[in-house]
Amino acid sequence: MDLELSDTLKKVIDGLSDQFSDSFIEVYQSTGDTFVRVEADAVVDICKYLKSTHHFIYLNDLFGTDRFTSEERFEVVYNLISLRDRERLFLKVRLPEEDPRLESVADIWKSASWMEREVYDMFGVHFDNHPDFRRIFMPEDYEYHPMRKEFPLLGIPGSIELPSTTPDTE
Amino acid sequence: MGIESSLGDGYFTTKVDALTNWARSNAAWPMPMGLACCAIEMMAFAGPKYDAARFGSEVMRFSPRQSDVMIVAGWVNYKMAHAIRRIWDQMPDPKWCIAMGACASTGGMHRCYGVVQGCDNFLPVDAYVSGCPPRPDALLHALMKIQDKIRTEHSVMLDT
Numbered sequence: 001m002d003l004e005l006s007d008t009l010k011k012v013i014d015g016l017s018d019q020f021s022d023s024f025i026e027v028y029q030s031t032g033d034t035f036v037r038v039e040a041d042a043v044v045d046i047c048k049y050l051k052s053t054h055h056f057i058y059l060n061d062l063f064g065t066d067r068f069t070s071e072e073r074f075e076v077v078y079n080l081i082s083l084r085d086r087e088r089l090f091l092k093v094r095l096p097e098e099d100p101r102l103e104s105v106a107d108i109w110k111s112a113s114w115m116e117r118e119v120y121d122m123f124g125v126h127f128d129n130h131p132d133f134r135r136i137f138m139p140e141d142y143e144y145h146p147m148r149k150e151f152p153l154l155g156i157p158g159s160i161e162l163p164s165t166t167p168d169t170e
Numbered sequence: 171m172g173i174e175s176s177l178g179d180g181y182f183t184t185k186v187d188a189l190t191n192w193a194r195s196n197a198a199w200p201m202p203m204g205l206a207c208c209a210i211e212m213m214a215f216a217g218p219k220y221d222a223a224r225f226g227s228e229v230m231r232f233s234p235r236q237s238d239v240m241i242v243a244g245w246v247n248y249k250m251a252h253a254i255r256r257i258w259d260q261m262p263d264p265k266w267c268i269a270m271g272a273c274a275s276t277g278g279m280h281r282c283y284g285v286v287q288g289c290d291n292f293l294p295v296d297a298y299v300s301g302c303p304p305r306p307d308a309l310l311h312a313l314m315k316i317q318d319k320i321r322t323e324h325s326v327m328l329d330t
Contacts (some may be wrong), residue, residue: 146283163256
């Protein structure tokens with residue numbers, strides 16, 4: 001497939017494939033956006049490089065997907081924006097079903113902190129070196145990750161506590 | 171003194187139940203539990219157009235200590251359920267509860283792990299209002315149903 005890249009994005013893609021030739025897997029376009037898939041162990045270096053060299057100072061979004069039944073089940077997607085160049089780039093990382101683990105990028109973009117917590121809460125992807133690694137939506141002692149495809153839509157009955165229907169005697 | 175002065179000489183008889191029920195049913199002060207879109211309709215219910223004041227229920231207390239009717243307006247998630255139940259427990263008896271709208275009644279369109287599928291899972295609900303969101307007049311109807319319920323209650327003592 002021929003890529004239709006703007007001059008700035010072309011520089012970014014060329015720079016990535018030169019600097020990180022071992023970790024660079026593929027680049028493709030879909031619905032007008034450009035996606036780059038890279039190896040998981042290089043993600044911090046690549047993010048640092050994109051921020052410092054190509055001015056992707058704004059991490060617009062960071063989210064997980066569950067490619068249930070596929071090889072490398074989980075995917076973490078970084079939606080990067082360069083405000084100066086008005087460019088958007090999606091960075092994708094695939095992770096195995098067993099012990100999905102990734103390095104945190106919260107040092108690079110502060111906003112990644114909450115988003116990584118959300119990915120952990122919903123999909124069970126662990127982020128190493130995260131400054132405050134806890135669940136963000138579900139209770140601390142909750143055992144499941146609700147956005148995983150095998151999780152029942154209505155949840156597991158009794159897994160979250162409802163209030164007692166006999167009044168407290170405080 | 172008191173009532174005799176306006177009625178003149180004479181007397182009337184009634185039951186204490188009838189008197190307290192009359193008083194209670196015409197002063198059912200809501201505890202607004204506005205959680206989502208239904209809360210906007212609930213505001214209209216108290217506002218001048220629909221005017222819950224006609225039924226003595228315009229006094230939104232925002233304090234459990236002085237309210238009689240809790241209106242659960244909106245979807246209830248598991249975290250909020252504990253706060254709602256605590257406020258309900260702080261309301262003095264006798265008290266009533268309206269589940270306003272599809273979400274508070276059954277979970278509505280939020281058929282998911284985070285939302286309680288109906289606030290009757292942890293509250294004793296007296297009136298359910300259908301709709302998403304229901305119109306303010308539907309909430310008035312629920313209020314009138316509760317007034318009917320109060321009026322037929324044996325609140326003081328049972329006849330034996």
